[in-house]
Amino acid sequence: MDNPIVLQNVSKLFTHPMKIWQKVEAVSNLSITIRKGEITGIVGHNGAGKTTTLKMIMGFIRPTSGTISLFGKEAGSPEALQHIGFLPEHPYFYSHLTAWEILTYFGSLSGMSSKNLATAKERVLKKVGLYNDKDRPLRTFSKGMLQRIGIAQAIIHDPELIILDEPMSGLDPAGRREVKELILELKKQGKSVVLSSHILSDIEILSDRILVLTKGKVESWGTLKEIIPTSSVQWIFSFDVPDSEKDALFAEIKDIKMDGAQLSIVKQSKQEMNETIKDILSRGYDVYSAGPVYPTLEEIVFEKKEVNNA
Amino acid sequence: MRNILTVARFTFLEMVRNKILYALLFFAFFVIGLGIAITQMTIGDNLNVISDIGLGSVEMFSTIIAIFMGVTLIHQELKMRTIYLLFARPIRRWQYLAGKFFGMSLLILIEIIFMALILEGLFIAYGGPEKIITYLPAFYSIFLQTMTVIAMAVLCSSLTEIVVGAILTIAFYITGAISYNLQYALDSRISESAMKMVTMLRYILPDFSYFNIKDNLVYGRGLEGINLWVSTGYALTIIVILLSASLVFFNQKELL
Incomplete structure (x- = not known):
């Protein structure tokens, strides 16, 4: 048919x-x-x-x-x-x-x-x-x-x-x-x-x-x-740092987010994320997970509307 | 054929449950009752007065129902958007239009039969039960006329909005009902060009004098000078023309 x-x-x-x-x-x-x-x-x-x-x-x-x-x-x-x-x-x-x-x-x-x-x-x-x-x-x-x-x-x-x-x-x-x-x-x-x-x-x-x-x-x-624009995909990884060293790290790296006991960093590209992971690992901290974050359909549609209205 | 019958069946069901119909029927009985009350005050043959008022009421209320339900027949579907559900089915627009027309005609037929039975009750009460048989051609004729009015209402409503459609139908109905008498009454009293216009109106608009046989029957003239076959043929021809014209407009219509 x-x-x-x-x-x-x-x-x-x-x-x-x-x-x-x-x-x-x-x-x-x-x-x-x-x-x-x-x-x-x-x-x-x-x-x-x-x-x-x-x-x-x-x-x-x-x-x-x-x-x-x-x-x-x-x-x-x-x-x-x-x-x-x-x-x-x-x-x-x-x-x-x-x-x-x-x-x-x-x-x-x-x-x-x-x-x-x-x-x-x-x-x-x-x-x-x-x-x-x-x-x-x-x-x-x-x-x-x-x-x-x-x-x-x-x-x-x-x-x-x-x-x-x-x-x-x-x-x-x-x-x-x-x-x-x-x-x-x-x-x-x-x-x-x-x-x-x-x-x-x-x-x-x-x-x-x-x-x-x-x-x-x-x-x-x-x-x-x-249909997701490549620019909308973000990359995230989470890692752990001893409590005593957190303040120093926060002062040094500005875009760290705290989610309960875990810390995470969001980057705009995979390359940026990989470089930051290397940096974190070189400091002797453990990285738990890493990967892309896709926007929801709602975010895509609204983002497009804003672009069209601009 | 199955599609036409299905649309007709459910058009009839939907309309027969409409409270407006019952309000109109109630009003019709009220008018007949009032007429009977008047007969008590008149001198002459009670049965003839009942027949006159009864048949007149049947004709008037059938026409009112035909006009008002006829103009809403398609409009209501467009307004309520039920038409989307129908035209999502494998049905052609002419089948839909024909089904709607037949459903409405069935409703009018039942209404006429119902009112005829009421009238027969009155004839029995006034000692003339056989009268109803004499009037069967009149009921048939009213039915033909009402079907023509439905087709006219469908055409008028497919050209314009409901209210304008109803006004147009009423205007055409009245003109069509009096044009024959008007032509003869005005003969020699108006100018030749005005006469031509009246004659033209008779030929352009449905001529309802073809269906006016009740006076003949009530006043004992029988079917003298009346050919029911001609009336039937005329009604069917006019209905086909009116519905075909409606279909032309309806086919062009986009269901926005």
């Missing part, structure tokens, strides 16, 4: 809401390939183009230029949508229908037979913890419950690709953990998952590859290690 998602030079221009003669570029020249069986995280600040990108992938809006294919089929075509499950940001439902009915509705539209649908509804409702609430109208559901039913409808037809826009929104910590486990389970089943989230730690934990968007452009794309 073809790659789940291929975007080639995709751009989207919108008319400026106040100045209709002006165009605003929401997504600019985006080219990425999302591979089968991987979890892809899309991050970026508000207005970065995350939701616009997902809407173009789903075929809700058309790109101004470029092409999008899903499993080799045109985005938005019924042939492509057959294989996709989608959870929009802040999903709304038909308030007078029950959880059971809404799954019947969307499952039927996905071409499921009545027999398959009956077992699938029970399975997914149990999975998202809503089986006991299956006959309640959705207007009586809390925000977290609506998010869960949103996830249930996205996976009811056992799609190959699941696209989740802010899946953790409205969930409590326990709910977030369950959704994370569910996403990892989907990956184990060989499904491809694309998720966008403002909770960067979730994206960092879950994603095989991360797409960082800034003002509609690709800021970074790859595994977490690949």
Whole structure:
């Protein structure tokens, strides 16, 4: 089967809401390939183009230029949508229908037979913890419950690709953990998952590859290690010094940090760290550990924002 | 076909549970009740007065429901963003539109049957249970007219916002309902160019005189000069044209 998602030079221009003669570029020249069986995280600040990108992938809006294919089929075509499950940001439902009915509705539209649908509804409702609430109208559901039913409808037809826009929104910590486990389970089943989230730690934990968007452009794309700027990696080692000699050493070396009984030094490059380790060893002290410290995704995204704003 | 039926089924379910519908139905019964109270004060055939008021109420409330639910039919989905969940499925936009239309039409059909049963209760009470049979073509005709109004409401709401769409639908409905009589009433009293405009309106807008048979039936003229096949054909043609036009606009629409 073809790659789940291929975007080639995709751009989207919108008319400026106040100045209709002006165009605003929401997504600019985006080219990425999302591979089968991987979890892809899309991050970026508000207005970065995350939701616009997902809407173009789903075929809700058309790109101004470029092409999008899903499993080799045109985005938005019924042939492509057959294989996709989608959870929009802040999903709304038909308030007078029950959880059971809404799954019947969307499952039927996905071409499921009545027999398959009956077992699938029970399975997914149990999975998202809503089986006991299956006959309640959705207007009586809390925000977290609506998010869960949103996830249930996205996976009811056992799609190959699941696209989740802010899946953790409205969930409590326990709910977030369950959704994370569910996403990892989907990956184990060989499904491809694309998720966008403002909770960067979730994206960092879950994603095989991360797409960082800034003002509609690709800021970074790859595994977490690949997207870390080399300048952001720091090198740290820890060592021990007798209490009686600490003051003298602190006076001599300014960047020593104290973490409980242990001391550590952070350097900007591996070479610098190695030289400092040699110095410490030559003084007869013991070095315990040494290695790189990678920034978190949050630090990377914020660092990029600051650079862009500068 | 399965997609259309599925959308129709759940459109009907969602709407039939809407409290606004019951409020409108309650109001319809209130108006019929009021009409009956008035019959006690009038001289003449009570059954005819009940028929007149009853059929008039069925027509009026079916049209009101069709206009207000018709204009919100698609808008509500766009506003509440439920449309994202639907169009994430392998369904084509025309199937969605057709399903919505049929779901809404089913709702109106049930509403008409329900009100007809209430009317039959009154006919039984006033000693004319067989009257309802005479009026079956009128109920059918009201149903055809209401389906046309739904299609008109869907088109108007796909062109503009809900309120403007409702105003446009009401305006077109009223014009379409009176254009036939207007043409003949104004004949020779207005200038030739004004007459041409009235005639043009008759041909551009749906002409609801095709569905106006209740007066004939209430006042004993039967189906004289009325061909239900022509009414049906006219309604279906207009519905297909209106829904096709809606589809053209709907297909262009980006789901922002």
